[in-house]
Amino acid sequence: xxxxxxxxxxxxxxxxxxxxxxxxxxxxxxxxxxxxxxxxxxxxxxxxxxxxxxxxxxxxxxxxxxxxxxxxxxxxxxxxxxxxxxxxxxxxxxxxxxxxxxxxxxxxxxxxxxxxxxxxxxxxxxxxxxxxxxxxxxxxxxxxxxxxxxxxxxxxxxxxxxxxxxxxxxxxxxxxxxxxxxxxxxxxxxxxxxxxxxxxxxxxxxxxxxxxxxxxxx
Numbered sequence: 034x035x036x037x038x039x040x041x042x043x044x045x046x047x048x049x050x051x052x053x054x055x056x057x058x059x060x061x062x063x064x065x066x067x068x069x070x071x072x073x074x075x076x077x078x079x080x081x082x083x084x085x086x087x088x089x090x091x092x093x094x095x096x097x098x099x100x101x102x103x104x105x106x107x108x109x110x111x112x113x114x115x116x117x118x119x120x121x122x123x124x125x126x127x128x129x130x131x132x133x134x135x136x137x138x139x140x141x142x143x144x145x146x147x148x149x150x151x152x153x154x155x156x157x158x159x160x161x162x163x164x165x166x167x168x169x170x171x172x173x174x175x176x177x178x179x180x181x182x183x184x185x186x187x188x189x190x191x192x193x194x195x196x197x198x199x200x201x202x203x204x205x206x207x208x209x210x211x212x213x214x215x216x217x218x219x220x221x222x223x224x225x226x227x228x229x230x231x232x233x234x235x236x237x238x239x240x241x242x243x244x245x246x247x248x249x250x251x
Contacts, residue, residue, distance in 0.1 A: 057109070060198070064105060067201040072102060093144035100138030101200045107131045108194040128178070135171040135193065139164040153219075159226025166230055167196045188241050195237045196230050203229035 075098045080088045087094055107127050110116055117124050142164035149157040174189035203225050210221050 057112075061109065063201050063205060064109075064198075067105075067204055068102075071204050072098075090145055090148045093141050093148060097138055097141035097145055098200075100134040100141060101197060104131055104134040104138060104197045105194075105200060107134070108197060111190060112194075132171055132175055135167050135197065138197075139168045142167075153223070155223035156226045159223065162227060163196060163199055163230045166234065167193065170196055191241065192234060192237060195233050198233070199230035202233060 074082050075095065078091065078095065083091055083094070107130060110127055111124065111131065142160050146157040146160040146164070149160070170189055170193035174186050174193050177183075177186035177189055206225055206229060207221060210216060210225075211218070215221065216224065
């Protein structure tokens with residue numbers, strides 16, 4: 034078996050590191066795009082800004098968006114090794130804030146789903162599924178760190194953040210599908226209510242488990 038400091042392990046880590054940086058560059062670029070292009074309209078709490086469909090749901094939508102925005106902004110800081118190493122107290126406080134935002138955002142998502150019209154049942158179920166996935170993954174991460182199981186805590190936090198990032202994934206996919214005329218708007222929203230979190234979560238699980246499944250024996 035290779036030791037953590039063996040040349041094989043070091044070489045493998047060297048190959049993986051650029052991929053991690055590329056992934057984070059992509060995530061932060063998409064996050065910046067989302068904050069610039071989508072968030073401002075929700076910060077202006079008026080019927081004109083929210084529109085006729087969302088304004089009646091503002092009491093649920095506003096806390097949902099606010100909690101989700103705070104979570105996706107805090108998330109990257111939680112994965113930064115230097116912050117975890119040199120600013121542990123900040124990491125812990127930010128982690129608690131993230132947990133609160135996840136719970137608040139999920140409760141608001143359930144409320145938002147309950148206010149959706151009967152004809153949008155598929156969309157409402159997808160939104161409820163997202164809320165449930167966010168609660169479960171965040172709770173597992175919280176329980177893991179309370180039990181000092183660091184590896185599992187990190188893995189569940191990755192899953193939780195992928196679910197939280199559905200705010201960005203939904204809007205990005207919707208804009209791309211709209212620009213290329215893929216599906217009518219009603220069907221598109223219903224599909225993305227599931228796809229914005231379930232598909233990324235599937236690929237995340239494969240990435241998390243791949244090293245254990247495909248590692249060399251010896």
